[in-house]
Each structure stands twice: as C-alpha cells, then as structure tokens.
Amino acid sequence: MGKALIIGAGGVGSVVVHKCCQVPEVFEEICIASRTLEKCEALKNKLEGTTKTKIHTAKVDADNTQEVIDLINRFKPDIVINVALPYQDLSIMDACLATGVHYLDTANYEPPETAKFEYKWQWAYREKYEKAGITAVLGCGFDPGVTGVFCAYAQKHYFDEIHYIDILDANAGDHGYPFATNFNPEINIREVTAKGRYYENGQWVETEPLEIKKVYDFPQIGPKNMYLMYHEELESLAVNIKGVKRIRFFMTFSDSYLTHLRVLQNVGMTSIEPIEFQGQKIVPLQFLKAVLPDPATLGPRTKGKTNIGCIIQGVKDGKPRAYYVYNVCDHQEAYRETGAQAVSYTTGVPAMIGAMMVLKGIWKKPGVYNVEEFDPDPFMEALNKYGLPWHEDFSPTLVD
Numbered sequence: 001m002g003k004a005l006i007i008g009a010g011g012v013g014s015v016v017v018h019k020c021c022q023v024p025e026v027f028e029e030i031c032i033a034s035r036t037l038e039k040c041e042a043l044k045n046k047l048e049g050t051t052k053t054k055i056h057t058a059k060v061d062a063d064n065t066q067e068v069i070d071l072i073n074r075f076k077p078d079i080v081i082n083v084a085l086p087y088q089d090l091s092i093m094d095a096c097l098a099t100g101v102h103y104l105d106t107a108n109y110e111p112p113e114t115a116k117f118e119y120k121w122q123w124a125y126r127e128k129y130e131k132a133g134i135t136a137v138l139g140c141g142f143d144p145g146v147t148g149v150f151c152a153y154a155q156k157h158y159f160d161e162i163h164y165i166d167i168l169d170a171n172a173g174d175h176g177y178p179f180a181t182n183f184n185p186e187i188n189i190r191e192v193t194a195k196g197r198y199y200e201n202g203q204w205v206e207t208e209p210l211e212i213k214k215v216y217d218f219p220q221i222g223p224k225n226m227y228l229m230y231h232e233e234l235e236s237l238a239v240n241i242k243g244v245k246r247i248r249f250f251m252t253f254s255d256s257y258l259t260h261l262r263v264l265q266n267v268g269m270t271s272i273e274p275i276e277f278q279g280q281k282i283v284p285l286q287f288l289k290a291v292l293p294d295p296a297t298l299g300p301r302t303k304g305k306t307n308i309g310c311i312i313q314g315v316k317d318g319k320p321r322a323y324y325v326y327n328v329c330d331h332q333e334a335y336r337e338t339g340a341q342a343v344s345y346t347t348g349v350p351a352m353i354g355a356m357m358v359l360k361g362i363w364k365k366p367g368v369y370n371v372e373e374f375d376p377d378p379f380m381e382a383l384n385k386y387g388l389p390w391h392e393d394f395s396p397t398l399v400d
C-alpha cells in the first residue's frame with residue numbers, strides 16, 4: 001500500500017518500526033533515519049527476515065530541512081513519521097511541504113531555547129498543507145494522541161455535551177534505578193519542571209510546578225499520587241471539544257523521582273541556560289541527559305504497568321453521565337514484543353496506527369489536524385487489534 005519514512009530511532013522509533021513491520025500489507029517499505037546510522041542499522045538487522053516489509057536506513061540531520069528533502073526525494077515515501085524530538089517538527093513539516101508528502105508526529109514543536117510548547121507554530125501550516133493537498137496529523141502518540149481519540153469517541157457515542165475532562169497518566173513501572181526518565185530525559189524534565197496549567201471556563205489557570213497533588217486508585221495499578229501538569233493536548237481539546245468547561249491533566253510520580261528531581265533542580269542541573277564549562281558552552285540539562293540511563297535501555301529492567309485514560313463527564317439525553325476509558329499496558333509484555341518498555345510502546349503503536357489511517361485514506365484530508373478532529377472509530381478498533389486494548393467504566397470514581 002505505501003512507504004513510510006520514520007525519522008528517529010530511539011525508544012519510540014523502535015516501537016514504530018516493529019509495529020509497521022507487523023503490517024507489511026500497509027507498510028510495504030520503510031526507511032529508518034536518524035543522525036546515528038548504526039541505531040537505524042541495528043533495528044534493520046533485528047527485523048529483516050522476520051517481516052515482508054522492506055527496510056531501508058539512512059543518515060539524516062532533521063534540523064536541516066534540505067537534508068530531509070533530499071532523503072524524501074531519494075526514498076519517495078507517502079508519509080513521514082516524525083519520532084525524533086519536538087525540535088525537529090517544523091523543519092520536517094517544511095520538508096514534507098516542499099515534497100508533497102503527508103506528515104505525522106507525537107509531540108508538538110518546542111523551540112530548543114525556551115521550554116514552551118504550543119501548537120501555534122504548527123497550526124500556522126494549516127493553509128499551506130491544505131493548498132498542497134497533504135495531511136499533517138499532530139500529536140499521535142498516547143498523550144497527546146490516544147487521549148484525544150478517547151475524547152472524540154466519547155463525544156461521538158456517549159455524550160450530547162462534554163463538560164469536564166480529566167486525563168490521568170499513571171506509570172507504575174519500576175526500572176530499579178533511583179532516578180531515570182522513561183523517555184527522552186531532556187524533554188521529560190522540561191515538561192515536569194514547567195508550571196502547571198489547566199483550562200477552566202474559557203481561561204487558563206496557572207499553578208506552580210506540581211503544586212496540585214491528588215491520590216487516585218487506578219484500575220490494575222492501585223492508589224498513586226498524581227500531580228496536575230500542563231500537557232499539550234489540553235490546548236487542542238479546549239478548542240475541539242465544543243462546550244467543554246474544564247480540562248485537566250494528571251501524571252503520577254514516585255516520591256524517589258520527585259526527590260531526585262528537586263535536588264537536581266536546586267543545584268541547577270535541570271537548567272536549559274548554557275553555561276561555560278572548561279572553555280566550552282554546555283547546557284546543564286543536556287549534560288544531565290548524558291549521564292542518566294538511556295531510556296531505550298530501560299526496557300529489560302522495567303516491571304509493572306501503565307494506565308492512561310480519560311474520565312469524562314457531561315450530559316446525554318438530558319441526564320448527567322460519567323465515562324472512564326483507559327488502556328493498561330504491561331512494561332514486560334511491551335518489551336518482549338518490541339524491545340522497548342510501555343512508555344515507548346504506548347507512543348509508538350498509536351503513531352503506527354495514525355500513519356496507517358492516513359495511508360489507507362481513512363484519515364486523509366488536506367490540512368493540519370489534531371487527532372480528535374478525525375473519526376475515532378477505526379482508530380479505536382485498531383488500538384484493540386495492535387496491542388493497546390481499552391476498557392470502559394460508566395461509573396468511575398471521579399477526581400475531586
């Protein structure tokens with residue numbers, strides 16, 4: 001059916017590659033590309049011979065639009081799946097625009113020098129993508145991604161009006177390290193140390209970082225401390241779920257993780273301001289990333305489960321209704337299947353499914369879209385089929 005260029009060969013990229021290879025009738029050929037060719041080759045060597053998908057590799061620096069354009073012209077993909085870092089979103093979107101190729105990512109653009117993610121930079125491509133007749137699917141991991149599809153599904157099938165959305169992201173995985181991040185440390189720490197923010201009655205309410213703490217008893221995981229954070233899907237859902245009054249996002253963190261983070265912050269190791277070190281400029285957070293365990297190596301060590309889902313409240317046929325839809329993913333099972341733990345797995349599977357939706361023409365419309373703007377049904381069906389089955393609860397415990 002088609003060809004996909006996958007940029008990024010880290011934890012998430014590895015899962016995308018494994019999953020594409022499980023659907024060779026859709027992904028006839030893939031090209032795995034990153035700055036380090038060996039990472040791409042290692043994935044190719046692992047999978048070649050186990051799949052009908054033809055695997056290519058390439059070296060590319062995706063910060064350089066011309067390099068991406070040249071690669072696209074050589075490989076001629078139908079879609080680019082961007083699972084590099086958020087910093088590369090715009091240069092890859094530019095390359096797709098120049099070559100008329102569809103685009104998909106899992107995290108929204110963030111300028112390297114300011115820890116601030118917003119959709120405005122990518123939404124600004126809407127008209128250009130419409131004119132070029134190509135589709136960009138933004139934020140198609142789990143959160144953002146599946147959480148938006150969950151909301152669209154709830155809206156379509158269970159509610160006349162949605163009033164409150166709480167997105168709950170629990171990771172009860174234990175990798176045995178006192179401190180490590182489950183995905184790219186730089187991106188993860190920038191996100192966690194940022195101020196909290198939620199949407200209420202048409203306004204954004206700001207909190208101090210991790211100021212609001214609650215306990216929730218997660219299905220299949222048990223009670224966990226969770227903290228209110230800003231997360232990018234809040235921005236698009238506030239626009240796309242009409243009439244919503246409040247949207248919040250909560251993530252669980254262990255006490256050990258938070259204690260280490262506090263110390264690292266206090267000593268300045270999480271700063272993104274460059275400092276002079278032995279005659280050279282270094283960014284403390286990037287140095288910290290270099291000494292922390294590589295998330296891609298956590299797979300074999302991580303045990304336990306993740307539970308990510310949405311608790312939605314609103315009205316159906318004049319009556320109040322509550323609905324909880326969530327997925328539980330087991331770190332060890334994810335690792336056995338793809339060599340990556342559940343955080344990479346829950347991101348990579350939806351990225352593959354989103355690309356499949358575009359290649360099959362189901363989610364193909366010219367322009368730039370967030371996932372909740374498409375028909376959720378075929379995506380929900382694919383989640384059950386490709387490793388992320390979901391559960392529904394019509395009388396959930398609510399977050400106070």
Ligand SMILES: NC(=O)c1ccc[n+]([C@@H]2O[C@H](COP(=O)([O-])OP(=O)(O)OC[C@H]3O[C@@H](n4cnc5c(N)ncnc54)[C@H](OP(=O)(O)O)[C@@H]3O)[C@@H](O)[C@H]2O)c1
Nearest residue numbers: 008009010011012035036062084107141142143144183184
């Ligand atoms: N939506 C969600 O649910 C969700 C959840 C987790 C993660 N994410 C996102 O998923 C993405 C990947 O995360 P990850 O954990 O896989 O990160 P990772 O392990 O650090 O992998 C990033 C990959 O991108 C490549 N890369 C970095 N800069 C590049 C450049 N300039 N040109 C080409 N390749 C480049 C890296 O390889 P080289 O350094 O060799 O180039 C590496 O292979 C991130 O954007 C993250 O924010 C989304």
